[in-house]
Amino acid sequence: MTNLQTLDEKARTVLRQNDKGHYTVPTHGLYPYQWNWDSAFAAVGFANYDIDRAWVELESLFAGQWDDGMVPHILFHQEDPGYFPGPDVWQGRGPIPSSGISQPPVAATLARRVFDKNPDVGRERLSPLYDRMVAWHRWFMDWRLDDGAVCIDHPWESGRDNAPDWDRGMGSIDPVGVGEYTRRDTTHVNSDMRPTRYDYDRYIWLVQRGARLGWQQSEIVKDIPFRVADPTMTFTLLRANRDLLALGALLGRDTSEIAGWIEILEAGAQSLWNPQRQHYDGRDVLSGSWADSLSNASFLCWYAGLDSEPMRRALREVLANVTYGIPSLDSRDTRFDGKRYWRGPVWGMMNMLAGLGMSEMGLPEGEVLRRSTAKLISEHGFAEYFDPRDGAPAGGQSFTWTAAVWLGWASPSAEAN
Numbered sequence: 001m002t003n004l005q006t007l008d009e010k011a012r013t014v015l016r017q018n019d020k021g022h023y024t025v026p027t028h029g030l031y032p033y034q035w036n037w038d039s040a041f042a043a044v045g046f047a048n049y050d051i052d053r054a055w056v057e058l059e060s061l062f063a064g065q066w067d068d069g070m071v072p073h074i075l076f077h078q079e080d081p082g083y084f085p086g087p088d089v090w091q092g093r094g095p096i097p098s099s100g101i102s103q104p105p106v107a108a109t110l111a112r113r114v115f116d117k118n119p120d121v122g123r124e125r126l127s128p129l130y131d132r133m134v135a136w137h138r139w140f141m142d143w144r145l146d147d148g149a150v151c152i153d154h155p156w157e158s159g160r161d162n163a164p165d166w167d168r169g170m171g172s173i174d175p176v177g178v179g180e181y182t183r184r185d186t187t188h189v190n191s192d193m194r195p196t197r198y199d200y201d202r203y204i205w206l207v208q209r210g211a212r213l214g215w216q217q218s219e220i221v222k223d224i225p226f227r228v229a230d231p232t233m234t235f236t237l238l239r240a241n242r243d244l245l246a247l248g249a250l251l252g253r254d255t256s257e258i259a260g261w262i263e264i265l266e267a268g269a270q271s272l273w274n275p276q277r278q279h280y281d282g283r284d285v286l287s288g289s290w291a292d293s294l295s296n297a298s299f300l301c302w303y304a305g306l307d308s309e310p311m312r313r314a315l316r317e318v319l320a321n322v323t324y325g326i327p328s329l330d331s332r333d334t335r336f337d338g339k340r341y342w343r344g345p346v347w348g349m350m351n352m353l354a355g356l357g358m359s360e361m362g363l364p365e366g367e368v369l370r371r372s373t374a375k376l377i378s379e380h381g382f383a384e385y386f387d388p389r390d391g392a393p394a395g396g397q398s399f400t401w402t403a404a405v406w407l408g409w410a411s412p413s414a415e416a417n
């Protein structure tokens with residue numbers, strides 16, 4: 001077996017080890033439940049060798065959908081004392097114990113990749129999921145828009161937990177009454193790779209507020225303490241609507257509502273354009289201030305179908321300053337920290353989304369990114385994330401989405417099948 005075949009096999013082993021039968025954990029220990037966008041990536045990984053299992057992953061995710069359309073960011077299928085905050089803190093009100101917030105909607109886009117692997121199976125499995133996806137996207141459109149951009153109500157909703165984009169909003173929260181709690185994440189990995197205590201108090205305070213309000217969106221938006229218009233959410237939802245529209249057309253559905261959402265989000269994405277810095281940015285809705293953060297989410301613009309010369313220029317500059325793909329924060333930024341989660345490290349799955357978008361829009365950097373991600377994984381393994389300067393693996397190990405990114409995009413064999 002060549003080295004690359006061995007890596008394909010190792011990636012499948014990671015997925016197998018993290019497979020709980022009908023859902024996949026991101027990694028044992030640190031993340032012992034089903035996470036929303038992690039699962040959508042897992043499905044792409046499975047689709048390479050087990051199409052049925054790929055659809056099962058997506059079906060389990062949508063089985064947790066709430067009656068208002070929201071699809072939670074965590075489904076607590078089975079209790080695990082190794083994770084905090086668990087179901088008792090969240091008090092979700094869906095059919096499966098869950099968190100009360102969502103995560104970037106990549107599922108429709110990645111379901112389309114799964115569909116394309118085997119359209120006959122896809123047609124049958126997609127049909128019931130399609131309506132659930134529409135309802136989920138409608139929930140974002142109903143509850144999360146500001147000036148046409150999609151907002152988050154909790155940093156965890158963005159999937160980029162401690163990105164500098166939320167610093168301003170987090171700073172205006174006084175986490176009074178949060179009480180005593182014991183973090184579990186720092187028992188699994190080194191604390192310098194994790195968010196700080198300051199951040200955690202505010203994360204938990206926001207969860208407690210949502211739980212107290214029964215996660216009723218109409219209550220949550222009143223006097224809201226945290227709301228940021230987020231490039232991750234805006235670009236992934238815009239892209240997901242394009243894919244959902246294509247899938248709806250394949251199924252012979254009326255897609256006019258989705259076409260309307262695409263128009264709103266295309267215009268809304270422009271409200272994330274930071275005119276001073278000339279790039280897409282996080283916008284704190286409550287204070288009206290910019291994050292001044294050139295992040296890997298800024299570079300999801302092509303994935304969303306939006307090209308521009310200033311973003312191409314920004315991309316070239318950012319890539320020139322690191323070795324492995326797009327850092328979660330520009331390495332020239334004074335807030336850059338190459339080991340701390342979403343404040344510097346490079347993430348394989350973000351490289352994949354950004355790279356796919358670039359290749360689709362004819363940017364040669366898409367292929368550059370694919371190759372550098374392949375090099376990163378083949379040299380440093382299936383870690384949760386990596387230092388973008390030297391590739392040092394960080395966070396959890398044997399990570400589902402890194403294995404899935406290898407199988408579904410980065411590996412040379414991904415093209416062949």
Ligand code: GLC
Pocket residue numbers: 026031035036037038158159160161
């Ligand atoms: C972290 C990441 C988030 C991911 C989760 C599980 O919270 O920030 O994006 O979904 O871990 O991997």
